[in-house]
Amino acid sequence: MRILFTLTTLCIAYSSIAQSDYSNVQITAEQLSEHVYILYGAGGNMALVTGEQQNYLIDDQFAPLSDKILFKIKSINDKPLAYVLNTHWHGDHTGGNENLAKEGALIIASDRVYDRLKEGQQSARRTTPPAAPEALPVISFSDQMHLRYGQDAHIHAMHVNDAHTDGDSFYYFPEENVIHMGDNFSNAKYPFIDLDSGGDIDGLLSNLNMAQAMLNDDSKIIPGHGPAATLKDLKAYTHVLETCVELLRELRDKGMTAEEIIAENPLAEWNDRYGDGFIGPEAFIRSVLGSLD
Numbered sequence: 001m002r003i004l005f006t007l008t009t010l011c012i013a014y015s016s017i018a019q020s021d022y023s024n025v026q027i028t029a030e031q032l033s034e035h036v037y038i039l040y041g042a043g044g045n046m047a048l049v050t051g052e053q054q055n056y057l058i059d060d061q062f063a064p065l066s067d068k069i070l071f072k073i074k075s076i077n078d079k080p081l082a083y084v085l086n087t088h089w090h091g092d093h094t095g096g097n098e099n100l101a102k103e104g105a106l107i108i109a110s111d112r113v114y115d116r117l118k119e120g121q122q123s124a125r126r127t128t129p130p131a132a133p134e135a136l137p138v139i140s141f142s143d144q145m146h147l148r149y150g151q152d153a154h155i156h157a158m159h160v161n162d163a164h165t166d167g168d169s170f171y172y173f174p175e176e177n178v179i180h181m182g183d184n185f186s187n188a189k190y191p192f193i194d195l196d197s198g199g200d201i202d203g204l205l206s207n208l209n210m211a212q213a214m215l216n217d218d219s220k221i222i223p224g225h226g227p228a229a230t231l232k233d234l235k236a237y238t239h240v241l242e243t244c245v246e247l248l249r250e251l252r253d254k255g256m257t258a259e260e261i262i263a264e265n266p267l268a269e270w271n272d273r274y275g276d277g278f279i280g281p282e283a284f285i286r287s288v289l290g291s292l293d
Contacts, residue, residue: 022064027072032220032228033176035153037076041065043092044224047180048073049173051149054082057105058171058180058222060096069096070103081105083147085157086137087182087224088165089116089197091128097135108147109137110159112167116197123196150175160184160207164191164224166198168207172214180222181211187226187233189277191241193287200291201245208238225278240270248288258289 020042027041029048039046043061046069055073060066073081084101086094086109094117097107109117114137120130144158156172164183171180183192184207193199212234215221221229229237244267251261265271267281275281 020062022062025065025068027065027068029072029076030228032178032222033173035149036173036176036178036220038222038228039069039072041069043095044087044090044183045180045222045226047171047178047222048076049149049155050077051079051082052151054079054149056083056085056147056149056155057081057100058085059087059093059182060084060100061092062095063099066096066099066103070100083108085109085147085155085171086113086169087171087180088168089113090165090183090194093182093224094131094135098132101134101138106139107135107137108139108141108145108157110167110169111140111142112159112165112198113137113169114140116165116167121196125196160210161203162198162200163193163204163207164197164199165194166200170207170211176220177216177218178220178222179211179215181207181224183224184208185211185221185223185229185234185237186277186279187223187229188237188273189226190274190279190281190284192279193284193291195287195290199287201288202291202293205238205242205245208234208241212238240274244270244284245288245292248285249292252289252292258286261285261289 025042029037029039031037035050037048039048041061044059047058049056084105084107101107117131117136121128147155153175158170160168160170193201215231219231247266262282271281
C-alpha cells in the first residue's frame with residue numbers, strides 16, 4: 001500500500017542543513033574498540049577504522065567539514081585515509097565524498113547508492129542534483145564484500161533490505177564486535193523512511209532484527225544519528241517500532257484514513273521520547289502507512 005504525502009518540513013530541514021554555517025562544528029571522537037571510533041560532528045555519525053597501513057571511514061557528513069574530519073583522523077592515526085564507505089546516499093552521509101576522493105580516498109558503496117548519487121532525484125518533495133563524478137563510488141557491490149584492514153581483521157559490508165532507502169548497507173567489524181547501521185537505527189528517535197528513495201518500514205524492522213541476531217551483549221552499535229548504543233538499546237528501539245507499526249496496521253485495516261489515524265494520536269505514549277528528532281510523529285505515521293504491506 002502506497003500513500004503519497006507532502007513532507008514540507010523535511011524539505012525545509014534539508015534546505016537549512018545545506019545552508020548551515022559549519023564554522024563552529026567540532027568533530028569529536030569516541031573509541032569503541034581497539035581500532036574503531038565513532039566520530040560526531042554535523043550530520044550522520046561516522047566510523048573510523050584505523051588499519052595497520054591506512055584508515056577507513058564510514059560516511060563523511062557535509063563537504064564544508066572535510067578538512068576538520070581529516071584533521072581529526074590524523075590526530076588519531078597518521079596513516080592515510082584510503083577508503084570511504086557510504087551507508088546510503090543522503091547528503092549528510094555522503095557530502096564529503098568529492099573532497100575526500102580528491103585527497104586520494106576510494107569511495108565504496110552499494111550499487112543503488114552509486115545509481116542515486118549519479119542520477120540525483122527529482123520529486124514533489126525535494127530536488128537533489130546529480131553528484132560530481134568524483135563523489136561517485138569507484139567500487140560498488142550488490143550484496144556484500146569484505147575489506148581487510150589487518151591480517152586477521154576485516155570490514156564486512158552488506159547491502160541490507162530496503163529500509164531507510166533502497167541502498168542501505170551495514171558495515172560490521174566482527175573482530176571488534178562493532179557495527180555501523182546507518183540510518184536504519186536512529187538511536188531513540190523515530191526513523192526516516194524515505195519513500196522517494198525506496199524506503200520501506202517492513203524492511204527496516206527486518207534489518208533491525210537481523211542486526212540483533214548478529215550481536216551480543218558486549219557489542220557496540222554506531223547508529224546513523226544519536227549516541228553509540230548497545231544491543232539492549234537496539235532491542236528496546238526495535239520493540240517500540242514493532243509495537244507502533246502493529247498499532248498503525250490495525251488502525252489502517254479498520255479502514256481509517258491517514259488523516260483519521262493522525263487525529264487519533266495513536267503514538268502519544270512514545271512521542272515525548274521518540275518524536276522530538278528530525279522525524280516527528282505525523283511524518284513517521286505517514287511514512288509507515290506509505291510503505292506498510
